[in-house]
Amino acid sequence: MKAIVWTRYGPPEVLQLREVPTPTPQDHEVLIKIHATTVTAGDCEMRNLSLPLWIRLPMRIWIGLLKPRGTTIPGTELAGEIEAAGKDVQRLRVGDPVFGSSGLKFGTCAEYMCLPEDPDEGALAILPSSMTFEEAATVPFGGTEALHFLRKANIQPGHKVLINGAGGSIGTFAVQLAQYYGAEVTGVDTTAKLDMLRAIGTDHIIDYTQEDFAASGATYDVIFDTVGKRSFSRCLRALKPGGCLLLGNPRPAHMLRALWASATSSKRVIFEMASKKLDDLLFLTELVEAGTLTTVIDRRYPLEQIADAHRYVETGQKQGHVVITVGPRADP
Numbered sequence: 001m002k003a004i005v006w007t008r009y010g011p012p013e014v015l016q017l018r019e020v021p022t023p024t025p026q027d028h029e030v031l032i033k034i035h036a037t038t039v040t041a042g043d044c045e046m047r048n049l050s051l052p053l054w055i056r057l058p059m060r061i062w063i064g065l066l067k068p069r070g071t072t073i074p075g076t077e078l079a080g081e082i083e084a085a086g087k088d089v090q091r092l093r094v095g096d097p098v099f100g101s102s103g104l105k106f107g108t109c110a111e112y113m114c115l116p117e118d119p120d121e122g123a124l125a126i127l128p129s130s131m132t133f134e135e136a137a138t139v140p141f142g143g144t145e146a147l148h149f150l151r152k153a154n155i156q157p158g159h160k161v162l163i164n165g166a167g168g169s170i171g172t173f174a175v176q177l178a179q180y181y182g183a184e185v186t187g188v189d190t191t192a193k194l195d196m197l198r199a200i201g202t203d204h205i206i207d208y209t210q211e212d213f214a215a216s217g218a219t220y221d222v223i224f225d226t227v228g229k230r231s232f233s234r235c236l237r238a239l240k241p242g243g244c245l246l247l248g249n250p251r252p253a254h255m256l257r258a259l260w261a262s263a264t265s266s267k268r269v270i271f272e273m274a275s276k277k278l279d280d281l282l283f284l285t286e287l288v289e290a291g292t293l294t295t296v297i298d299r300r301y302p303l304e305q306i307a308d309a310h311r312y313v314e315t316g317q318k319q320g321h322v323v324i325t326v327g328p329r330a331d332p
């Protein structure tokens with residue numbers, strides 16, 4: 001099969017299209033013919049290990065100290081069809097359209113991959129007929145991250161919620177999910193993404209290149225910082241008493257301050273890794289089917305041009321999601 005091989009840690013050129021053996025499913029696994037995957041900011045950070053030190057070291061141990069060894073095919077989101085199933089597989093059938101995430105197993109930038117039908121890392125769900133493979137591939141990371149954090153905040157109707165990094169993979173879902181929970185949502189991102197944020201119905205929009213939301217005096221019940229580039233103290237000050245700050249991308253210093261702030265004030269600060277659960281994927285697809293959630297696809301690249309996709313994502317211009325199509329387009 002064709003696959004993108006992650007030859008070493010470095011720039012987009014380290015991702016090379018190669019012929020590799022097609023995997024065979026074990027008894028509890030399914031073989032998925034992949035039609036769509038994605039490139040996220042996280043994929044670019046993983047590719048060259050431009051991660052905070054406390055994540056970089058464990059990742060080197062997991063993936064390979066000097067170059068990728070245990071994992072050589074990147075990508076964590078997929079949508080496709082079940083091509084074969086091991087003898088112990090019960091929930092899924094050959095021919096089922098599915099989508100999901102492979103978690104730390106990576107491996108979605110390929111024509112095929114094997115996953116357990118109920119992976120320990122990640123999740124695999126049946127794709128509803130109203131969603132395309134490309135749309136579905138965008139949900140497992142950004143959608144489940146946004147859902148995980150916003151649930152922790154216990155948003156009530158009328159709450160004022162601010163999403164920092166609203167135009168990204170997590171942010172575009174977070175804006176819409178917060179509205180689903182009844183919040184009045186302010187989205188913060190860069191100038192070029194503001195029209196898209198208006199198009200998905202964001203109530204208020206702030207261009208962070210022109211205005212610092214934390215300096216305006218406005219306060220919020222919930223602030224979800226998906227990018228981790230705002231000052232911790234300023235975010236805390238922009239929170240109402242009893243409010244909740246969600247840190248999607250915290251630094252170690254933020255984590256210590258989060259514990260202190262939660263222990264010594266009425267404000268809660270939450271940071272954690274979001275797990276990918278099947279129930280969450282199913283819940284998100286119900287919202288997409290109902291028209292409550294819209295997926296935002298900025299660009300599509302064929303698998304062969306994945307290095308270009310990584311280069312584009314690294315420019316920071318990506319709005320919502322970048323999709324990689326694998327093989328002939330399977331969607332109408």
Ligand SMILES: NC(=O)c1ccc[n+]([C@@H]2O[C@H](COP(=O)([O-])OP(=O)(O)OC[C@H]3O[C@@H](n4cnc5c(N)ncnc54)[C@H](OP(=O)(O)O)[C@@H]3O)[C@@H](O)[C@H]2O)c1
Binds near residue numbers: 249
């Ligand atoms: N919490 C977790 O478990 C977890 C897991 C994986 C990854 N992550 C990390 O979470 C972060 C967000 O992920 P994502 O996929 O949503 O990234 P993304 O798609 O790149 O979205 C981030 C958005 O934030 C904007 N932004 C950058 N600097 C900003 C600032 N100072 N103020 C407001 N907005 C700003 C970016 O726009 P411009 O760049 O154009 O300014 C972009 O639109 C990434 O760094 C990712 O690695 C978290």
